[in-house]
Amino acid sequence: MKDFFTLVEIDDVAATVRSLTNHKPRIGMILGSGLGSLADSIKNADHIPYSELPNWPKPTVQGHAGKLVVGNLEGKSVIVMQGRTHYYEGVNMAQIGLPVRVMQRLGVEILIVTNAAGAINPQYVPGDVMFISDHIALLTMTGNNPLRGPNLDELGPRFPDMSQAYSRKLISLAQEVAAENQIQTYTGVYVALSGPSFETPADLRFLKTIGADAVGMSTVPEVIVARHGGTQVLGISGISNKANLDGSTITTHEEVLEAGNILVPKLTTIISGLLASL
Ligand code: HPA
Secondary structure: OOOOOOHHHHHHHHHHHHHHOOOOOOEEEEEOOOOHHHHHHOEEEEEEEHHHOOOOOOOOOOOOOOEEEEEEEOOEEEEEEEOOOOHHHOOOHHHHHHHHHHHHHHOOOEEEEEEEEEEOOOOOOOOOEEEEEEEEOOOOOOOOOOOOOOOOOOOOOOOOOOOOOOOHHHHHHHHHHHHHOOOOEEEEEEEEOOOOOOOOHHHHHHHHHOOOOEEEOOOHHHHHHHHHOOOEEEEEEEEEEEOOOOOOOOOOHHHHHHHHHHHHHHHHHHHHHHHHHO
């Protein structure tokens, strides 16, 4: 497994994508657990299995299809990851960042990242949508940063700013679209842990204390790589379960996938409306 990728290696993957589609995507999307069917609305789609892409991380988890869908949505050219790989699956951070790097080299300027997340904020219920205003990078904070290794100066600075990791402009556009469609949404802080075990009640009380509204096992590495390369980010958490702060219920992957059924139509409306307004 490679620890870092060079620009040549990244460009090799980008060239493979270019050889398999004529679309020139400017918007990228990463679809989280149970949210893959969002890609079904894409028109004139080219489907590229991850197995055709050198070094591309392959998802092993149920609810993640494992292909790129490149095509048109609301008149915009998009490249969509139907399924992502998580750190807990055994890959390293460089591999998790590779798809974002490839998107950047293909010309992607906006990245829409979705995930399934547990609700720490007691107001949220399964099926709710939370726009990510900021993140707490517990997953990457003390050594596992995806930018570790030689800096790719052509793509971004050694010490990239993260003060506005999530674009305020994209959040407010997405909020407007949701309101126009009578979809209630929240805006809050996402905390990323490595997983795959869910949190203990004490873990969750700690996460609440440090200011997290929702918890998950993804997104932050991809967002760090996106921001390093100057890509604008909209992050959306689909709330799949209530986090269990008092130990009275259990959390399962099945409920995470089930909430996807409620979330996909809402997220499809919001993302389609957003793309139309861009
Ligand atoms: N915890 C962590 N990750 C998750 C959860 C959760 O409760 N739900 C979906 N992803």
